[in-house]
Structures are given as structure tokens and as C-alpha cells.
Amino acid sequence: MLSYRVHAKLQIAIAAHGGCDLIAVGVLFSPLVGSAESRRVSMSELSVGLQRKNARSRTLRNLDQKIVLARIRSASSTRTIREARFELATELEN
Numbered sequence: 001m002l003s004y005r006v007h008a009k010l011q012i013a014i015a016a017h018g019g020c021d022l023i024a025v026g027v028l029f030s031p032l033v034g035s036a037e038s039r040r041v042s043m044s045e046l047s048v049g050l051q052r053k054n055a056r057s058r059t060l061r062n063l064d065q066k067i068v069l070a071r072i073r074s075a076s077s078t079r080t081i082r083e084a085r086f087e088l089a090t091e092l093e094n
Helices: 004-029 036-058 063-093
Strands: none
16 A cells, blocks of 8 residues: 555645646637647748838848949930030031
8 A cells, every 4th residue: 555655745746747648728728829720821921021121121231332333323414415416416516
């Protein structure tokens, strides 16, 4: 027959095991864990959002180089317009 101490320890162990089981069941059905499908849907939504942000930020890549190129093109087109006006004016004078 079991002694009183062993019996008491077994009761504590069984109660602790039961408590752990209750916590595990609570976590299993809680929204903290969720279903695998809900996690997949969430990951898919996050992935789509990230792709959109990356697409929007693509225009900002190498912005410093684009600004320099735009200034060069602007200066070049300004020179071309001035030259065309000068040629037109000289033709009209003749």
C-alpha cells in the first residue's frame, strides 16, 4: 500500500498535469494560435502589402542620379530652345 506522502505527491502531480492540460486546451482554441488557414491568409495579405510598398518605392531608387540626369536634360533642352529661337530670329531678319 502507498504511504500518505507518496499518495499526496501523486495527487499534486495529477492535479498539475490536469492544470497543464487545461492551459494547453485554452491556448489551442484561443485566437493567439488560430488556425493554419488563418495564418496562411494573414501571411498572404502581408506579402501583397509588402509587394505594393516595394513597387511604390522602386521609383525612389537612385533618386540622386535621376535628379542629376533631369538637370542635364533640362539644361540641354533649354540650350536647344535658345538655339532654335536664335536661328529663327536670324532667318526672319534676313
